[in-house]
Amino acid sequence: MDDGVGMRLELEGKKTLTIGTDNLELYDPITQKSGRNSCAPLSSGSAKQLIPLYNVLWAEVSNNRITVDFALHASKTIIKPDKWSIPLAPLDNDLPNGTPAETFISVLLARAYGEAIPRKRAYVLINPNSGPGGAVRLWENEVKPLFDAARMDLDVVTLTRGGEATDLAEKVELTKYDTIMACSGDGTPYEIFNGLGKRPDAGHALASMAVSHIPCGSGNAFSCNLYGSHRASFAALAIIKGIITPMDLVSVTQGNNRILSFLSQTLGIIAESDLGTEHLRWMGATRFEYGIMTRMFKRTCYPCDLAIKVEIEEKADVKAHYKHHASNASLVKLAKNDEAKDAGLPKLKYGTAQDPLPEGWELISYDKIGTFYAGNMGYMSPDANFFPASLISDGLMDLVTIDGDLPVLTALKVFLSVESGKFFDNPHVTYKKITAFRIIPRDQDDGYISIDGEALPFGPFQAEIHQGLGRVISKAGKYEAEGPTNWDKVTVADRIHA
Known part of the structure; x- marks a missing residue:
């Protein structure tokens, strides 16, 4: 019983609470006799009622009564707080195997939270204009009640202008909070990372302040990848029980500017479908699908000169790399060196687009690219797992390129294969693992370049990745997106992976 499994607390009326391997069990003999099920939502018609330990938010004893706050899956789309509040057994009871209440609670919370920080301190930035709107309502009705039940310490700011989250993150007191939380779309996490990156101690700030996300926007990629859901209350529970995890970030340079990207960099039909549909935010995530559909019929190509630092060329090797690292704890426990923690942003290994081309790089002309899409996460929006081999x-x-002159029906099948999980293996999709690239658009006076859904001036830019530079709260120390189709059938012995 060293780990607490089997520990039991005696309650009034011969009820008991027992800590199981994965559940907290309430035994109520009266329920068994009467067939009533008044105090537990997760099973019925039984004397034993169960709450998954993952759903246990808090427990405490007051006035000889134990109260257990927990998350209740009220429907497929919402989680709500609920509680058990039951008197303890009289102090002079002679029931065997009884456990003092305070010890029981201490063990229960340790089992329920594991590696996660209980009672997290959160600096919450609410963007009321995200996506179709409604962030304030989601916060008040679905999210804050769960955080209150988990006894989280919350400082809440409602944003009033673009760029405000960047300013607040740049000035945040790092020791005061466990996380900066964006209650928004993906634009506010982008601002937060860049605010932390502007600090003189950017390396330390990015390595010590975890970013988290309550999905209230159109795409909600951050939440989809780290919490496995675009539902606000599901993300809230994942944050309560989530663990601080290193995550790669990308430096994007254009001219004299340097920004941080956590999600994607794209030029072509995807960028146009994102930035070119800003006026359709009321449609939610559907606006991206509408944008792609209306643009692929034009069979537009985006001529460019492109240089890429390729690390893994073939899809089979990409699958082998994913298989090897998907469950490799060494990536989760990535350690930053002391110098990086005290300094600003890491030095650019490959310079900028204004510098001479790095040694060994070659600019190649591409006339038929329709989609240039570099990703740092799997999901770009719900059900759009564009980068299934992405690792945290x-x-x-991960780099995807697709020709722009495909027949319309063929192009349609390519993009429909994203939702079916067959995108990675589609023969018209080129998929590589890279560490850097430079792209120079040609033959166009203007167009769209999207960095994490934010517009970049149309022109040459360069990007390179920094392993584990940022910190996030994740559900389980990894991305929640499914890997490439049949990746589990590729053995390490089949391929030499990076």
């Missing part, structure tokens, strides 16, 4: 801290970007 393997030090590699």
